[in-house]
Amino acid sequence: MNSKTSKHDHNDCIDSAMEMAESLCEKKGLRFTKIRRRVLELVWNNHQAIKAYDILEMLQKEHVSAKPPTAYRALDFLLEHGFIHRIESLNAYIGCPHPQHLHSFQLLICNQCGLVKEMDKPDLSTKLDNYAKEYEFSLVSQVVELHGLCKKCA
Ligand SMILES: [Zn+2]
Numbered sequence: 001m002n003s004k005t006s007k008h009d010h011n012d013c014i015d016s017a018m019e020m021a022e023s024l025c026e027k028k029g030l031r032f033t034k035i036r037r038r039v040l041e042l043v044w045n046n047h048q049a050i051k052a053y054d055i056l057e058m059l060q061k062e063h064v065s066a067k068p069p070t071a072y073r074a075l076d077f078l079l080e081h082g083f084i085h086r087i088e089s090l091n092a093y094i095g096c097p098h099p100q101h102l103h104s105f106q107l108l109i110c111n112q113c114g115l116v117k118e119m120d121k122p123d124l125s126t127k128l129d130n131y132a133k134e135y136e137f138s139l140v141s142q143v144v145e146l147h148g149l150c151k152k153c154a
């Protein structure tokens with residue numbers, strides 16, 4: 001597992017994501033099945049956005065019988081419990097580094113290599129909430145996806 005995104009030991013990222021997911025599932029009484037675990041590992045393969053189709057393809061290489069619903073159900077589970085985020089503009093997924101608390105987030109997406117960084121700027125979320133209120137609108141969700149180039153690609 002080699003991360004092309006930056007100089008860090010990506011195994012550490014994977015390890016901590018898996019450990020966190022495991023302990024959170026235990027705490028919440030959720031079943032962290034083999035397939036859910038494997039799908040999370042695949043999402044964490046690197047820091048690039050990954051599509052459901054690619055996950056399915058990798059699964060099928062491992063378990064010949066993996067059918068689309070298997071992958072989608074596992075992704076739904078991981079999404080629902082905050083272990084991964086969905087990138088609407090790419091119809092893809094990224095692992096969340098801090099699933100232990102509910103949070104709003106903004107995504108920085110590299111158009112060249114697909115690197116995705118999660119920005120956690122609560123003041124920005126609050127601002128958007130307040131701005132929306134000026135328009136007599138109460139937000140239930142925020143999707144902030146910012147496209148550009150990462151340091152490597154710029
Ligand atoms: Zn990493």
Ligand SMILES: [Zn+2]
Binds near residue numbers: 096098099118
């Ligand atoms: Zn997150």
Ligand SMILES: [Zn+2]
Binds near residue numbers: 114154
């Ligand atoms: Zn890039």
